[in-house]
Amino acid sequence: MRRFFFTLLAVLVVAPAAYAASRSVGDGVFELDSVSGTVVIGTLAQPAKGALWGQMDKGSLRVYDPLPGDGQVFVSGYDSKSVSTDYPLQTTYTGTDLHFRVTGGKYRLVLKGSGIDVTAVGVGTAQLTGDLLADDPGDYALNGGKWIAVPFVSRTVQFGDPTATQTPTQTP
DSSP states (O other): OHHHHHHHHIIIIIHHHHHHSOOOTTOEEEEEEEEEEEEEESOSSSOEEEEEEEEEEEEEEEEEOSSTTSSOEEEESOSEEEEOSSSTTEEEEEEEEEEEEEEEEEEEEEEEEEEEEEEEEEEEEEEEEEOTTOSOOOEEEETTOOOEEOOSSOEEEEESOTTOOOOOOOOO
């Protein structure tokens, strides 16, 4: 029932606000629904860029913020939090009923767990690997397309167009 209300909230409140906001040329949409497994959004060499919000029923969320200050990452509902001393821009959150959002800028997220729901608007890649022990590893969608089952073998997908550029506006 909680997942239903979260989805309803996203559809009625958050999604229209994201679409109404000014979007950059080349932005796409990446969505996850009830995913069990591992999802890596962005890479260390090419972090994702844009806004993201989501929740996870149980698991861990590792956040890399390669450019502090260009956006913010908010996480709530975690049982524990640890900041890496090896990689100073990495924080790991674990627990049940994690909620998170990225308000813009560049980021990389590694999600491992069950009941993962995410909506990302922007540009990036996502590596998806379904949990072999799950009866149903969940679904993903790209750029408003059809829902596709998350594969048990790792698959990398692209959302948005990283090569798109804004055409300058001419004033009379």
